[in-house]
Amino acid sequence: MPKIISSSIISASDHQNEKPLHVYYCICGEYVLIIDKEIDYLPKRPTDRSYVLTNKRVFRFNTVDGPTVVIKRPSGFEKQCRRHCPRCQLPIAYHQNGENQYLIDGSVTLEQGGIPEGLGEHLGKQLEAQLESQLENQPEVDPSRA
Ligand SMILES: [Zn+2]
Numbered sequence: 086m087p088k089i090i091s092s093s094i095i096s097a098s099d100h101q102n103e104k105p106l107h108v109y110y111c112i113c114g115e116y117v118l119i120i121d122k123e124i125d126y127l128p129k130r131p132t133d134r135s136y137v138l139t140n141k142r143v144f145r146f147n148t149v150d151g152p153t154v155v156i157k158r159p160s161g162f163e164k165q166c167r168r169h170c171p172r173c174q175l176p177i178a179y180h181q182n183g184e185n186q187y188l189i190d191g192s193v194t195l196e197q198g199g200i201p202e203g204l205g206e207h208l209g210k211q212l213e214a215q216l217e218s219q220l221e222n223q224p225e226v227d228p229s230r231a
Pocket of ligand 1: 175
């Protein structure tokens with residue numbers, strides 16, 4: 086069951102002083118992220134150009150937990166715990182040890198039903214590379230030899 090997050094978050098005037106919140110949607114139209122700052126202003130992770138959501142930001146994901154995947158990087162292997170869209174299961178974001186959250190480049194859009202910029206290019210390539218590395222690395226997982 087996907088987690089349902091009450092929409093009251095949007096109007097709740099918490100401790101924050103009526104900060105405008107931004108709602109981001111998956112390409113399927115499902116809202117997947119509410120955040121206090123436009124993602125265009127967030128720092129980006131150089132490795133994969135994902136947006137870095139630190140704990141200084143106020144945000145809430147509307148996602149379901151996906152699989153933990155291992156990505157091959159030039160510097161070594163990297164574990165990612167994925168967050169997926171609850172409706173279409175597209176990967177939206179990931180985290181590694183629970184501290185920072187990373188929003189995958191091109192996974193969300195501000196307009197419901199809109200296509201995120203660069204989706205085909207980046208996400209397509211990412212998914213492709215991810216699938217490949219999963220296939221390559223699955224047979225023998227031996228952390229002691231990593
Ligand atoms: Zn979706």
